Amino acid sequence: MGNHPRLQDRADSREGVPFLPDYVLFLLASTSAAASEEFHAEVRANGLRVPEWRVLACLSDADGQMVTRLAALSLMEQSRLTRIIDQMDARGLVERRSDAADRRRVRVFLTPAGADLARRMIDKARAHETALLDRLPGGSGRELKRLLRVVYRELCADD
Amino acid sequence: MGNHPRLQDRADSREGVPFLPDYVLFLLASTSAAASEEFHAEVRANGLRVPEWRVLACLSDADGQMVTRLAALSLMEQSRLTRIIDQMDARGLVERRSDAADRRRVRVFLTPAGADLARRMIDKARAHETALLDRLPGGSGRELKRLLRVVYRELCADD
DNA sequence: AACGAAAATATGAAATCGCATCTTTTGAAA
């Protein structure tokens, strides 16, 4: 057998090569954080926390969702959403109604005030998104969005 | 003037069109969450919380960073990182050394045990990333990664 | 040098979060 050095022969063939800048989970999380930062500041300036804004947006798309489903869509744990709904209910933004067909279920609905606020915030979100995508070079933002739709759908399909 | 209906004439020209599935910040956050879920479970199975894993990975790329910079890279608030460093220090994963040139600064270094753990976790992360990208259809994962590099760089440039 | 503003980190206290578990309700099997 020849004495060609195998990869394993050196301590680490990737010595000195940075990991994170080429790691997709880092890129996803960091890009998401960087892109959201500005708008999240606007959310807070409008008296909402990010999870509350997510709930409003989800319900605006599909009102009357179950707590567990809404938690998944809003990227938070169920027990956390329960308490966020408590607070939003107390503020008159949403209300709970128990499902007649299955009384374990609780469906969450926007109040008129919640629906108004959701509309206003969604308008702001659309404007911010347009500005964000316009500022990215050569349509890369819109191309990124297209790919994200593909990949997101694929990742959710496994569930 | 003609009586063509203008967009503003109807209450909302987007009535019934869902917002979130076409909103880039939603797609980014949700895709990031969905893609990271599996690996984050592995992180926790190895006795680390996600923020701790991020710190290890950052320091593995560039040891001895300042607290504030490390917090930004690790996607958390500075005061939170301070306490996470406390815990990781107590576990013997990292250590603080004050910067001789500017004594306000605290630099964070991996201990040998921390560096070992970082190496092992990065190996797992690389394997997981490969599997993840292979499972996405038609190279869309690798194309997404390419675009994320472009967009992330652009978003950070404004800072 | 003395001063004040700004930077880097730490910390106290209140709010929030997450895990485990509880209760209620359903569905299905025996």
Place this chain on the structure above:
DNA sequence: TTTCAAAAGATGCGATTTCATATTTTCGTT
């Protein structure tokens, strides 16, 4: 029709997180 596992949501409580601010150190002016 009884029983039992699973599903949906709520809750207690310890741990974490955040916000505001304190502390220490540096830097640029005067």
